[in-house]
Amino acid sequence: MEPTKEQLMDMYYYMLLGRAFEERLEALYRQGRIPGAIYLGRGQEASYIGSAYALKTGDVIAPTHRDMMAMLPRGMDVKSIMAQHYGKVTGPTRGRGEADYLGDLSKGIFTTVSMLPDFYPVAAGAALAFKYRGEDRVALAYCGDGATSRGDWHEALNLAAVMNLPVVFFVINNKYAYSTPNENEMKIADIADRAAGYGIPGRTVDGNDVLAVHEATLAAVDNARTERGPSLIEAKTMRMRGHAGHDPYDYVPKASLEEWEKKDPIKRYEEYLTGLDWFNDDEREVLATRVGNEIKDAVDFAEASPLPDPSEVTTGVYH
Amino acid sequence: MEPTKEQLMDMYYYMLLGRAFEERLEALYRQGRIPGAIYLGRGQEASYIGSAYALKTGDVIAPTHRDMMAMLPRGMDVKSIMAQHYGKVTGPTRGRGEADYLGDLSKGIFTTVSMLPDFYPVAAGAALAFKYRGEDRVALAYCGDGATSRGDWHEALNLAAVMNLPVVFFVINNKYAYSTPNENEMKIADIADRAAGYGIPGRTVDGNDVLAVHEATLAAVDNARTERGPSLIEAKTMRMRGHAGHDPYDYVPKASLEEWEKKDPIKRYEEYLTGLDWFNDDEREVLATRVGNEIKDAVDFAEASPLPDPSEVTTGVYH
Amino acid sequence: MSITEQKAAAGMELQSQESTYLDAINQALREAMEEDSRVFIIGEDVGVYGGAFKVTKGLFDKFGAKRVIDSPLCESGFIGAAVGAALMGLRPVVEVQYADFISCGWDQIVNVAAKIHYRTGDPVPLVIRAPSGAGLRAGPFHSQSPEGWFAHTPGLKVVAPATPFDARGMLKSAILEENPVIFFEHKYLYRRLKERLPKEAYEVPLGKALVRREGNDVTVISYGAMLHKAIEAAEGLAEKSISVEVVDVRTLTPLDRETLVGSVKKTGKAVVVCEDNFSYGVAAELTATISEAAFEYLDGPIVRIAPPDTPIPFSPPLEDAYLPQVVDITAAIEKLARY
Amino acid sequence: MSITEQKAAAGMELQSQESTYLDAINQALREAMEEDSRVFIIGEDVGVYGGAFKVTKGLFDKFGAKRVIDSPLCESGFIGAAVGAALMGLRPVVEVQYADFISCGWDQIVNVAAKIHYRTGDPVPLVIRAPSGAGLRAGPFHSQSPEGWFAHTPGLKVVAPATPFDARGMLKSAILEENPVIFFEHKYLYRRLKERLPKEAYEVPLGKALVRREGNDVTVISYGAMLHKAIEAAEGLAEKSISVEVVDVRTLTPLDRETLVGSVKKTGKAVVVCEDNFSYGVAAELTATISEAAFEYLDGPIVRIAPPDTPIPFSPPLEDAYLPQVVDITAAIEKLARY
Ligand SMILES: Cc1ncc(C[n+]2csc(CCOP(=O)(O)OP(=O)(O)O)c2C)c(N)n1
Ligand SMILES: Cc1ncc(C[n+]2csc(CCOP(=O)(O)OP(=O)(O)O)c2C)c(N)n1
Ligand SMILES: [Mg+2]
Ligand SMILES: [Mg+2]
Numbered sequence A, B: 001m002e003p004t005k006e007q008l009m010d011m012y013y014y015m016l017l018g019r020a021f022e023e024r025l026e027a028l029y030r031q032g033r034i035p036g037a038i039y040l041g042r043g044q045e046a047s048y049i050g051s052a053y054a055l056k057t058g059d060v061i062a063p064t065h066r067d068m069m070a071m072l073p074r075g076m077d078v079k080s081i082m083a084q085h086y087g088k089v090t091g092p093t094r095g096r097g098e099a100d101y102l103g104d105l106s107k108g109i110f111t112t113v114s115m116l117p118d119f120y121p122v123a124a125g126a127a128l129a130f131k132y133r134g135e136d137r138v139a140l141a142y143c144g145d146g147a148t149s150r151g152d153w154h155e156a157l158n159l160a161a162v163m164n165l166p167v168v169f170f171v172i173n174n175k176y177a178y179s180t181p182n183e184n185e186m187k188i189a190d191i192a193d194r195a196a197g198y199g200i201p202g203r204t205v206d207g208n209d210v211l212a213v214h215e216a217t218l219a220a221v222d223n224a225r226t227e228r229g230p231s232l233i234e235a236k237t238m239r240m241r242g243h244a245g246h247d248p249y250d251y252v253p254k255a256s257l258e259e260w261e262k263k264d265p266i267k268r269y270e271e272y273l274t275g276l277d278w279f280n281d282d283e284r285e286v287l288a289t290r291v292g293n294e295i296k297d298a299v300d301f302a303e304a305s306p307l308p309d310p311s312e313v314t315t316g317v318y319h
Numbered sequence C, D: 001m002s003i004t005e006q007k008a009a010a011g012m013e014l015q016s017q018e019s020t021y022l023d024a025i026n027q028a029l030r031e032a033m034e035e036d037s038r039v040f041i042i043g044e045d046v047g048v049y050g051g052a053f054k055v056t057k058g059l060f061d062k063f064g065a066k067r068v069i070d071s072p073l074c075e076s077g078f079i080g081a082a083v084g085a086a087l088m089g090l091r092p093v094v095e096v097q098y099a100d101f102i103s104c105g106w107d108q109i110v111n112v113a114a115k116i117h118y119r120t121g122d123p124v125p126l127v128i129r130a131p132s133g134a135g136l137r138a139g140p141f142h143s144q145s146p147e148g149w150f151a152h153t154p155g156l157k158v159v160a161p162a163t164p165f166d167a168r169g170m171l172k173s174a175i176l177e178e179n180p181v182i183f184f185e186h187k188y189l190y191r192r193l194k195e196r197l198p199k200e201a202y203e204v205p206l207g208k209a210l211v212r213r214e215g216n217d218v219t220v221i222s223y224g225a226m227l228h229k230a231i232e233a234a235e236g237l238a239e240k241s242i243s244v245e246v247v248d249v250r251t252l253t254p255l256d257r258e259t260l261v262g263s264v265k266k267t268g269k270a271v272v273v274c275e276d277n278f279s280y281g282v283a284a285e286l287t288a289t290i291s292e293a294a295f296e297y298l299d300g301p302i303v304r305i306a307p308p309d310t311p312i313p314f315s316p317p318l319e320d321a322y323l324p325q326v327v328d329i330t331a332a333i334e335k336l337a338r339y
Helices: A005-030 A045-052 A069-074 A078-087 A119-130 A151-163 A190-199 A210-225 A253-263 A265-274 A281-305 A310-314 B004-029 B045-052 B068-074 B076-083 B119-132 B149-165 B193-200 B210-225 B254-263 B266-273 B282-303 B310-314 C004-011 C021-035 C059-067 C075-087 C097-121 C147-151 C164-176 C225-240 C256-267 C282-293 C316-322 C325-336 D003-009 D023-033 D059-067 D075-087 D099-120 D147-151 D165-174 D223-240 D257-267 D280-293 D316-322 D326-337
Strands: A060-062 A139-144 A167-173 A204-206 A231-236 B060-062 B139-144 B167-171 B202-204 B229-236 C014-020 C039-043 C068-069 C092-095 C129-133 C156-160 C182-188 C194-198 C210-213 C219-223 C244-248 C249-251 C271-272 C304-305 D014-021 D038-042 D068-069 D091-094 D127-132 D157-159 D182-185 D194-198 D210-213 D220-223 D245-248 D249-255 D269-275 D302-304
Touching: A005 A045, A005 A069, A005 A078, A005 A210, A005 B149, A045 A069, A045 A139, A045 A231, A045 A265, A060 A119, A069 A078, A078 A281, A078 C004, A078 C271, A078 D038, A119 A139, A119 A151, A119 A167, A119 B202, A119 C075, A119 C097, A139 A265, A151 A167, A151 A190, A151 B119, A151 B149, A167 A190, A167 A210, A190 A231, A190 B076, A190 B193, A204 B119, A204 D223, A210 A265, A231 C249, A310 C182, A310 D316, B004 B045, B004 B068, B004 B076, B004 B210, B004 B266, B004 B282, B004 D249, B045 B068, B045 B139, B045 B167, B045 B210, B045 B229, B060 B068, B060 B119, B060 C147, B076 C092, B076 D165, B119 B139, B119 B149, B119 D075, B119 D099, B119 D210, B139 C249, B149 B167, B149 D075, B167 B210, B193 B229, B193 C219, B202 B210, B202 C194, B210 B229, B210 C021, B210 D003, B210 D165, B310 C316, B310 D157, C014 C021, C014 C164, C021 C039, C021 C059, C021 C164, C039 C059, C039 C075, C059 C068, C075 C092, C075 C097, C092 C249, C097 C129, C097 C182, C097 D099, C097 D257, C097 D316, C129 C164, C129 C256, C147 C156, C147 C249, C156 C164, C164 C182, C164 C194, C182 C225, C210 C225, C210 C256, C210 D245, C219 C225, C219 C325, C225 C244, C225 C271, C225 C325, C244 C256, C249 C304, C249 D182, C256 C282, C282 C304, C282 D302, C304 C325, C304 D280, D014 D023, D014 D038, D014 D165, D023 D038, D023 D059, D023 D165, D023 D182, D038 D059, D038 D075, D059 D068, D075 D091, D075 D099, D099 D127, D099 D182, D127 D165, D147 D157, D147 D245, D147 D280, D157 D165, D165 D182, D165 D194, D165 D302, D210 D257, D220 D223, D220 D257, D223 D269, D223 D326, D245 D257, D269 D280, D269 D326, D280 D302
Parallel strands: A060 A139, A139 A167, A167 A231, A204 A231, B060 B139, B139 B167, B167 B229, B202 B229, C039 C068, C039 C092, C092 C129, C129 C182, C156 C182, C219 C244, C219 C271, C271 C304, D038 D068, D038 D091, D091 D127, D127 D182, D157 D182, D220 D245, D220 D269, D269 D302
Antiparallel strands: C014 C194, C156 C249, C210 C244, D014 D194, D157 D249, D210 D245
């Protein structure tokens, strides 16, 4: 299934939106205008958008701390995300959660927790519910290379495999877990190779190629939808910023970053698009303007929104 | 390295001892003479003895609930094990632990805990200590097929692989985890296949063939000793009793048990030994008598030993 | 009001057979599954085998593999999966084989299940059943009473019924809850208690303590298996003309402070009896609650009776010394009564 | 006796530079590693990066990859491995990146590390350092104070120093311990407190509370970051002629009941201030301890001040409302003083 022109442009739009949102977030952070931490996924746009865009309404995703961009194609509003960063009551956690530890169940986005990758089993459980009710729905769980070392990763893959659940496990291998490089995290070259140990398909894709990611995810999602069970996708990419806003990121050789800068997924996709006969610079301008406005509106919205009232602190622990 | 005559007879002795000990334990349990639970490894003698006998003084093992027999070649005294079952102060936990949740660090046997397989990481840590000090020592951790589904199993294998630790992970696949058959526990045929996902060697052996198990363990231990890191061994066998003393064991087809009875590891080893020119029935008799006496002495010892004094209940929580 | 009176008062028709505490739980599961197809069970050996304690016996045959799921051995995995299913609108009931193993799923409970609603407002209708408690010569890994840890964790409800009637009714309520509930079943009680239960389905609300026995001199507060020792002590003391009120806490979170405090305000004296170990546990909270709210009514110090801060030993003399016994409770009440 | 007086009294020569709470911990680690080659560090990003908070900064350069180990991301795995290394005679110091993530290694701590010695008598010399506490706008997953859970777990020692002096000296003691110690470092204090520390290595013994400020009217009991708020409140009240004694608990297990109770026997009134959430937590134990042992000395109810039973919210107005503040403590003391 080749993506349509509209789909191609959609993915482009979301990549631009994600990039622009993060750039603004970074600036706000440096200016001390937002109280919490930031975890930027710059350089990983293709992995996020290519995968999340392969889903349909009714499907669910489970992001981790860095995966805000995956929420965009699922309909998460940048206003609401920005309000969360400001700790405003208009954010999806009403000021209770920080950074991108958020979600919106009505849009099929699980709320993010910090403990990695605790939502791997949770996503398997969502898939269990879909199968239980015979629904045509799929769950997709994200995590990074570092998170694959944790027990919950293993338990989720095995449980989903045994129960043949409609879930896609998507690992963004960006070479580092905080400061820890792949070689201190695992002794294998490709995380996708672990899939065989669970009896499910595993596949490594170029995480900077949005169309390759999209295609691989569509295939895995199709597997899930047609009752052939879970699969594992590893997208190889590179985190182009420090782990969090305060990280000087000096444990990665400059040369390596320069190398990866050349593989920038947005530039790369733009080159591809430019090669298509229907694409022209006007389209790009239109999108750039639209994205710029959305980000501006998001900041305005967040800044104009009220902080939560202190008296609310004890409400809502229970339903 | 072919085992010597003495080694062959040693392994035979330990298999007989293990079998006889468990038979007596089972009888005591049925008679209500011991207060706790029993977990019998009948049918798995070859897996236990073949592996544990491959170790040297200074090495350590980490057993789970069913793996008492692996302690025998390491020098664990049957008197002491029996006293544990009676809850007597002469047992290795002085009446604090039940069943085979015991060990003896002075003999290189970690004390067993129930949570499966929590001693997989612990064994990796022991190996870390050996490597840290440059000692020629190896750790070997046991667990069952069911325990492989838990996160700690994964974390241990990965951590040991990354750190290249001298540890052998030994899985006794006896087809069931309590009542749960392999097909509800995993979607793969051979657990040893998971090794590839950690970048370490994995090997499946016939768990009812003591010499095959011994040879495979020697090879893995040698790997560890020569700084080539951890490995995974899967011994395929069958549990010939219920999970615990009270389990009616009716979830396994009779026919399957009959089939496996024919593969009894002791009978099988006896057939092998009988084929050797130096082996004769006298040797068997001598061993049988020795074992019988040891078991009798163990029961006598345990019965004659005092129960702990109630006043001791609060001592020894801290060192 | 005795338990039977209580049921009669509620106008409930009773089954002809007596039910054990274990039967009662089985009945609640069966009823809930019959009433609501979203309810399913997941855990180790809960299916064909009917559970390590046979609590789910017969449910696999009745409801099939789809609704009674034998999970691989992975507490974190299946508890996490249950959270996911709950978020997607099912109503999972997890069985942890022994409460001791709940520690293997700890993070999914305290950081995932317990913290979702506060942040998002989404309900997490999840029940985790955990057979807890000592007295069965089961040693340090099969005898734990971990309710104190969970009671200290905001976002969870924590329940510990003491009778078949409550076990059935409170499990029913737990399954109807929109919040994660940790349901501690005292395994010592499984086959030791019997009573005739109502024919009709019923619920016992969470968060309500119950005065099990009225008295004027001393209030004893307890729950689970210890409650029965407390009642026994109270009855023994009646002969010595000491009138003891016994309050069953039943739900640790939310704690019914009003009922506890109300009773102590009446008697002026309180003994707290828990199986959870002494320090930083349930007994401390019950004591602190009373000392705060009934300070001016107290005619003597609040006495905590709880096991020492040790793992739970196996050998009969040690386990007996570990657990609070009727004589200990009796002595404490008597001493306090004469204070 | 002020902290400086205390050191002078001990005849300690001081460093010329002031040390932060964070520096103090770094110094203790460095000293312990210099003195004893069995001491090593394991955790996430503790090596080249020097730890998420930079507590282990410089140690990798000095001691190398063998002794400062960057682990894969697996709390259960590396805590379990540390237990194994400890049993084999090493002395591991584990860093959990944030105390919140300790929950991922829970079972290894409570069922393995904590229960070995009671059963076998083998020492488990293991320290787990965990940066805990709120006040940094870090939200529900990076602000927890989980000490109550661990204090309730027999077999563990639980430590929560409030000053650079104590942090260095108690970490040193923890590393010399033959038992598993959970060492809670309050991350709010990391760079906020400074004092001149002794040149020489020293130890502050575990299990000893300290009267930080003497007074006669009310005793305030606290630890960690809250201690400083308690002291601030006490100092403010001096102007109103209310004389407040402030006791720093320092070690939760073993708890120095004697010092706490002794102080309350003197003042007759107690306020307990904790960052651990209200119910079934540290505040409850402190309250119960006093109510039991100082009942006849109490001239008013013991007052618990602790955050509400909720996850820890991120947004400044909510986090500020969540945490006990100096005004809250002041008001409570004042009210109790006038009781
Ligand atoms: C269980 C757990 N331990 C520690 C952390 C702290 N932590 C946050 S992100 C991170 C590194 C994660 O690396 P990776 O999974 O590769 O994701 P990335 O940050 O590269 O996207 C760590 C250690 C955590 N979130 N969860
Ligand atoms: C973490 C954990 N969960 C549950 C149990 C209860 N339990 C004891 S043995 C067992 C089955 C273990 O199966 P397997 O690992 O195959 O070992 P086997 O008993 O067959 O030797 C279970 C579920 C446990 N011991 N640990
Ligand atoms: Mg990464
Ligand atoms: Mg098995």
